[in-house]
Amino acid sequence: MTSLNLMKVLTAAALLWLGTFSSQPLQAQPALLQNxxxxxxxxxxxxxxxxxxxxxxxxxxxxxxxxxxxxxxxxxxxxxxxxxxxxxxxxxxxxxxxxxxxxxxxxxxxxxxxxxxxxxxxxxxxxxxxxxxxxxxxxxxxxxxxxxxxxxxxxxxxxxxxxxxxxxxxxxxxxxxxxxxxxxxxxxxxxxxxxxxxxxxxxxxxxxxxxxxxxxxxxxATYISDYKVQLAKGDANTVAGYVQLAGEGRANQAVTLNIGEAGLKQTVKTDGEGRATFSVPAKKLARWSPQSPRLYAVSLTSSSDVVQDRIGFRLIETRGQDILLNGRSLYMRGISIHDENPLIPGRARGEGDLRMLLTWAKELGCNYVRLAHYPHNETMLKLADEMGLLVWAEVPVYWTIAWENPATYQNAEQQLTDLISMGKNRASVVVWSVGNETPLGEPRLKFMSSLAKKARALDDTRLISAALELHRTPDNVVHVDDPLGEFLDLTSFNEYAGWYWGGKPGEITKYTFDIKYNKPVMVSEFGGDALAGYHGDANTRWSEEYQEALYVNQLKMLSTIPGLRGMTPWILADFRATRRQHPVYQNGFNRKGLISSTGQRKKAFYVLQEYYRQMAQKYDGK
CATH class of the missing domain: 2.60.120.260 (Galactose-binding domain-like)
Structure with missing residues (x-):
């Protein structure tokens, strides 16, 4: 069966089965207290x-x-x-x-x-x-x-x-x-x-x-348990959302939304379940963007409770192969990040570690980060709001999941639900990702497309994506026709030409891309390992020069894709990985970082930094 026919079969199967998983009852989980x-x-x-x-x-x-x-x-x-x-x-x-x-x-x-x-x-x-x-x-x-x-x-x-x-x-x-x-x-x-x-x-x-x-x-005792305050879908001039009260006195209560700096105020009354929706004209509200990460003090006040937040307002949407931020074409200059400070063993411990990682991304020239491969700390999202970095947020549906186990799906859906609950008021979050490098097959397509459908039901104001599968043919063509792409807003994929396949760095520019979908293309991963301080020529694997040459030629190769609108190379900094066991070059680290485990910038860091300087000049005029 040709790849095209296989894609048609799998897509039809997913459309037929879509919703089967979501009919399964979710395990009861306490609703998260917003902020x-x-x-x-x-x-x-x-x-x-x-x-x-x-x-x-x-x-x-x-x-x-x-x-x-x-x-x-x-x-x-x-x-x-x-x-x-x-x-x-x-x-x-x-x-x-x-x-x-x-x-x-x-x-x-x-x-x-x-x-x-x-x-x-x-x-x-x-x-x-x-x-x-x-x-x-x-x-x-x-x-x-x-x-x-x-x-x-x-x-x-x-x-x-x-x-x-x-x-x-x-x-x-x-x-x-x-x-x-x-x-x-x-x-x-x-x-x-x-x-x-x-x-x-x-x-x-x-x-x-x-x-x-x-x-x-x-x-x-009666409190504001949840709220969403964002621009309405496709409407840059209206702030819309909801507020939810909890407790015995939640019904028929007045709740006031106030954004004093913008002169916006509206009072609504809750229904019998304690919920109220609002819609406020906001023509003079300044838009949040990486160039101007404007945050407003927002308060919600009931008769017994007051909550305060700092929220930015922006629109993110796609049109053909363009990504539009506040109506303007955007190139997403990104990098992938793990929740780990490479300089100190262990998970990132607090705001200092997280701010350091995002500061490194800004130094690289990024306006965008992929928080891989699982939900990151809520503080990370708030810092991205403050620092002007767009965010791809992801759930750990990673590699090969138990696709046909209903309990596994319910777990994945609950993690997605909690991620969206945690991040829905953060202007920085523009992409919800439902997974990474998952293999083709009917059960997987049903699982993943159901997650995409759930994400849209929970939040229709952001883009939905995943890192798709690709395949190569002997004519040096890389085909991106994963049927999951039908359900997503971005065509995102990982490719490792020059490291796991495709020959040496200087040989990879022979590859071209055949991409089925007329959607913005986001290369969610590429890269190769380099041990900081180890030097050789451009063909010496593990050397900084090899990684440098790989980035130079990757950028040449990827720039031939007409719909390329961004990338998040793998990865900002070296990180610990039990799989990586080479005693000389890895020693328990994935060395694909552009920054080493001692904080050293590798040569490829400056290649990507210069490319992003050029993209910023082209798209942002600076």
């Missing part, structure tokens, strides 16, 4: 005691039955049990308070040498003082825990969460101790499994633990 870090919060960051538990003794009894599923619900480490007398007559084979501690947020791999490669369960415990106040509600919030997390407060289970990069939240108002003495216990398990998202095989380090901020947010 939770912007609330009055009690930080739980800092020192947490931990217990390494590879046999999961703290979760299962000797019959492999879960303690928290037993009639008493007792017996697990989450009890944080203490002997009832000085004689210690009870048999308790653990003690958090006498166990070692590590810093949270922070992965365990980088904090203890013996845990560098550890995959399994670690228990965490944190005591804190908080006496609940009348008329207030309290939400325990984790920025991320990798991967499966069971969370307990004062010995009672709050819930279980899967997904290593999305926020976790529970209303703990009724579980808090009246005395103010409380403890939270987390079972974190980073074991890779074939049915999870991502699946067993990835190309980044499997950092375990509580990797992002932990805090308790306080709200009134």
């Amino acid at each position: 939770a870090p912007g609330r009055s919060v009690l930080s739980l960051n800092g020192s947490w005691n931990y217990i390494i538990d590879p046999y999961e003794n703290g979760f299962y009894d000797y019959r492999r039955e879960a303690f928290d599923q037993s009639k008493s619900g007792k017996g697990g480490y989450y009890d944080n049990a203490k002997p009832s007398s000085k004689q210690e007559e009870e048999l308790i084979e653990y003690d958090f308070d006498k166990s070692q501690a590590m810093q949270i947020p922070g992965d365990w791999n980088s904090q203890r040498p013996e845990l560098l490669y550890y995959e399994g369960t670690i228990w965490y415990k944190k005591s804190f003082a908080l006496a609940p106040k009348p008329g207030k509600r309290y939400f325990l919030y984790f920025g991320a825990i990798n991967y499966e997390a069971h969370i307990y407060l004062n010995g009672k289970k709050l819930g279980m969460h899967k997904g290593g990069f999305t926020p976790i939240q529970y209303d703990i108002t009724e579980q808090l101790s009246a005395s103010g003495d409380n403890f939270v216990v987390v079972k974190a398990d980073n074991t890779r499994r074939p049915e999870e998202v991502p699946t067993i095989n990835t190309d980044w380090w499997n950092y375990g633990g509580i990797t992002r901020d932990v805090f308790i947010a306080e709200t009134p």
Whole structure:
């Protein structure tokens, strides 16, 4: 069967089956509190005691039955049990308070040498003082825990969460101790499994633990739980959106939207479910862009609650092969980024690490970053708003997923839902990506196209994309006709000519591209490894000169694509990857970074920097 006929068959199958997955019931997940870090919060960051538990003794009894599923619900480490007398007559084979501690947020791999490669369960415990106040509600919030997390407060289970990069939240108002003495216990398990998202095989380090901020947010009893304030789809002169109240008094309540700097104000009333929509003329509102990242102070006020945010307003759309930002043609000068500071072992720990990465991207000449291959920290999105960087945000539907497992799809859809919830008010976010380098096939097409449909249903004001598959023919033509492209706004793909195929860097300009879709083309990855400080000629693999020549010829080759409207080469900085085992050139790092693991700019950095200077001159006039 020809590739064209195969594409027609797969596309027809997807159209026939579209929606099959979405008919499956989603597991109940607590709705995320919008802009939770912007609330009055009690930080739980800092020192947490931990217990390494590879046999999961703290979760299962000797019959492999879960303690928290037993009639008493007792017996697990989450009890944080203490002997009832000085004689210690009870048999308790653990003690958090006498166990070692590590810093949270922070992965365990980088904090203890013996845990560098550890995959399994670690228990965490944190005591804190908080006496609940009348008329207030309290939400325990984790920025991320990798991967499966069971969370307990004062010995009672709050819930279980899967997904290593999305926020976790529970209303703990009724579980808090009246005395103010409380403890939270987390079972974190980073074991890779074939049915999870991502699946067993990835190309980044499997950092375990509580990797992002932990805090308790306080709200009134009736509170603003969610909102969206953005320009209406296709309308640069109207701010539209909604506000959602939660709590017993949520119905028939007045809520006022106020953007004082722009002279915009509107009061709406909630319906019986606490929801209200608004639409406000905004002809004089300044548009957000990388050249002018204008943010406005926005407030939403009800009779009992006030929330404040800083929001930018812009339109992003496509027309034929053009990407239009606020109606103007745009070239997206990008780079891919992992959530990792290469200079310090482990996951990025906070705003300083994140700001450094985005500052490097700005130095490179970028107006755009791809936050690969999973949801990044909410702080990263706010910094991109502030610094004027467009964002591609992605869920870890990566390589080969269990396409025919309904639970796997529901997991992926929930992670997508949480990502969009977290980022929907950020002007910087212009692309929702539903996956990366997933192989052709009918089950995959159904899975991925259903995710694309879900993303549009959740947010129709941004572009939908994914890193598509491609194939080559003996006539040196690279074909991009992945049927998933029918469901997307951008034709995005990864290609590694000059590294994984195509010969040496000087030979790759012989390739041409046959791209089926009349849509903007975004090259979501290209590149090759170079060990900083290792030098040779342009044909010496692993040398800076090889990577430099690869970039020179990649840019020549890609510039022949008529619809090319941007790229995010792989990658800004070297990052740790267990798969990368060459003892001389890799040593546990993917070396495709333009910046080394010691902060050194490689020669290819300056090649891309100059190209982006030229593109900025062409499209932005500077």
